[in-house]
Amino acid sequence: MSKRFPGRRLSIVRLALLLVVAAALGVTAFDGWHRFTDARAAATGKPWFGAYVDATATPFHAFENPAGAEGRNVVLAFIVADPDEPCSPSWGGAYSLDEAEQTMDLDRRMARLTGAGGKIVLSFGGLNNDELATACTDQDKLLAAYRAVLDRYQPAAIDLDIEGNDLSDQAAGKRRAEAFAALQRERAGSGKDLKVWLTLPVAPAGLTGEGTAAVAQMLAAGAPLKGVNIMTMDYGAGKASSQTMLDASIAAAEATHAQLSALYRQAGQDVGTQTLWRRIGLTPMIGQNDIPGEVFDLHAAAGLNAFARQNGVGRLSMWSLNRDQTCSENYGDTTRVSDSCSGVDQGGSRFAPVLADGVTGVAGRLDSPPEPSAPSSPAAVVVDNPETSPYPIWSDQASYVAESRVVWKGNVYEAKWWTRGEAPNDPVLQASETPWTLIGPVLPGEKPVPVVTAPAGLYPRWSPTSTYEKGDRVLFEGRIFEAKWWTRADTPEAAMQGSDSSPWAMFNNEQTQKVLDGKEKE
Structure with missing residues (x-):
């Protein structure tokens, strides 16, 4: 230094000033790096x-x-x-x-x-x-x-x-x-x-x-x-x-x-x-x-x-x-x-x-990068299995009343009203037109919902030679049936298959359980 700048010395003031400037530059650099890493972390x-x-x-x-x-x-x-x-x-x-x-x-x-x-x-x-x-x-x-x-x-x-x-x-x-x-x-x-x-x-x-x-x-x-x-x-x-x-x-x-x-x-x-x-x-x-x-x-x-x-x-x-x-007009206050x-x-x-609006992220992935998308592959053909389906498999030959549940193509559906021959997964019908509501998929490990049966003697067994009036109840294959009108020799079997024209109405599990618990009024 003395050879290039003869006669000049570094004063205490200059040294202090130099240290202040260096410190300021260091703080600025640190602050800049902190802001950069903050912005990068926030952008993830x-x-x-x-x-x-x-x-x-x-x-x-x-x-x-x-x-x-x-x-x-x-x-x-x-x-x-x-x-x-x-x-x-x-x-x-x-x-x-x-x-x-x-x-x-x-x-x-x-x-x-x-x-x-x-x-x-x-x-x-x-x-x-x-x-x-x-x-x-x-x-x-x-x-x-x-x-x-x-x-x-x-x-x-x-x-x-x-x-x-x-x-x-x-x-x-x-x-x-x-x-x-x-x-x-x-x-x-x-x-x-x-x-x-x-x-x-x-x-x-x-x-x-x-x-x-x-x-x-x-x-x-x-x-x-x-x-x-x-x-x-x-x-x-x-x-x-x-x-x-x-x-x-x-x-x-x-x-x-x-x-x-x-x-x-x-x-x-x-x-x-x-x-x-x-x-x-x-x-x-x-x-x-x-x-x-x-x-x-x-x-x-x-x-x-x-x-x-x-x-x-x-x-x-x-x-x-x-x-x-x-709120509707009926909700007054x-x-x-x-x-x-x-x-x-x-x-x-x-x-x-x-x-x-404009908030498009996925819950649970705020601090991690998006998951890689899997390569597309042909959709597997779903085969419904009665042994693992919680409800009966839908049939185009059966009739279903409101709240009946079926399984079709791996999903559970519930009927909105009486229906026959209308596929639950019809892709053409709008939601207001289809008689079915999609509930969700058949879950792993599911089995058929057990049928609640009635003990012998609760009601008379159905007989082809007996005459029944509206409201009469009988037992047939462990299930309770109630006559919808006068009938004779008409087996309840058609009602078990969902026929709406049958003179018999079959009790579902919930109705049967209410009878067994003594909570149902005839």
């Missing part, structure tokens, strides 16, 4: 939309036959503790897992949706019942209960809707977090990834103290927390009178983003701004909310969709598909929340496609 996968379905609300919502791409992902709610057996999972406290299949065809309908490329997300908890971890205090039994649900349904992701008493129970939160951490370790050994979303109540100011504690518990336990879904609804006194529902929802999202940033840092995880938006979900209650005066309309839905897409929000949901329609209509005039539009 696509945000997804999945509306909630209140699975046990009647009439049962046909989630297995969604209208449009907004039904590709469905969040089925709610799995809760059985009121009589706290460590047993149930649907809404009303049906065990087996009863849900028997009563609601739930497994079959799920299989229909997933067979068409859809994804099922299972939601545990909700406001009205005890989530499993709240009711079941035995950690091993709790783990077994969660495992039974996952093994049976194989969901794309798990949604933990924790609110009310479930949220305030810190001990339950610890049990829940540890259980899902253990389940993740189990699945990691077999190359599977468990994806869990924590759904929490929120105010325009963000998560409550109990909500942030729930997030911290999941992170501390090492549970596979893929994101936090906030319920942008029912703000009450937390919403200023000048705020619209859209304003309050956006404020809640931004506040939650700041809170989660701090929570992840405290857990030792450096999560970038864009990546963090990917870990946030937004779920409004469409139409009339539970709080009087709070109405989330279609304009607010469009605004929330625009905000989510602009910021890269990872998930959009809504409560619920059951409610996505205008639309300020009172209904579980089957929104309470607002939707003008022929629906909330689901508005909220799902």
Whole structure:
């Protein structure tokens, strides 16, 4: 240096300035790299939309036959503790897992949706019942209960809707977090990834103290927390009178983003701004909310969709598909929340496609690349087997009355009205024209539904020499038959084969069981 610049020396001031510049360049480079890696991580996968379905609300919502791409992902709610057996999972406290299949065809309908490329997300908890971890205090039994649900349904992701008493129970939160951490370790050994979303109540100011504690518990336990879904609804006194529902929802999202940033840092995880938006979900209650005066309309839905897409929000949901329609004139007070209509005039539009607009991802694949598509191959010919079909194989020679079930080409169908000779899978007829409703595929391991028979002596045996009046009942091959009109010498055999012209009507399994239980009135 002295040879090129004779007489010049590096002063202390210059040295300090040089160090400051170098440090600034280093910080800038680090910040630039951090932003680059953040953007790259956030760009992996696509945000997804999945509306909630209140699975046990009647009439049962046909989630297995969604209208449009907004039904590709469905969040089925709610799995809760059985009121009589706290460590047993149930649907809404009303049906065990087996009863849900028997009563609601739930497994079959799920299989229909997933067979068409859809994804099922299972939601545990909700406001009205005890989530499993709240009711079941035995950690091993709790783990077994969660495992039974996952093994049976194989969901794309798990949604933990924790609110009310479930949220305030810190001990339950610890049990829940540890259980899902253990389940993740189990699945990691077999190359599977468990994806869990924590759904929490929120105010325009963000998560409550109990909500942030729930997030911290999941992170501390090492549970596979893929994101936090906030319920942008029912703000009450937390919403200023000048705020619209859209304003309050956006404020809640931004506040939650700041809170989660701090929570992840405290857990030792450096999560970038864009990546963090990917870990946030937004779920409004469409139409009339539970709080009087709070109405989330279609304009607010469009605004929330625009905000989510602009910021890269990872998930959009809504409560619920059951409610996505205008209430009829018979529903007098639309300020009172209904579980089957929104309470607002939707003008022929629906909330689901508005909220799902441009949100095309697949539930459970937010943090992983798309699965490679399998090469196409000729469709296999389905041969129905009476030994593995739960219902009779459809025949063009038989007649079927309303609610009769058959199997055809590997699927179960139910008759809407009397029909004969009309194939259940007729591709030409529109849904309103076909006499059949597709329920779903025949499931692996199924067997014919056992026939409920009546004991000898319950009614007289049918005799070809006897005369029968309308309403008379007889037994024939263990089944109960009732005369539809005066008859003599007409065998009930034709009714067993579905003939509508037979003077006899055969009791189905449910009707026969009611007679045997003494619950049926003649």
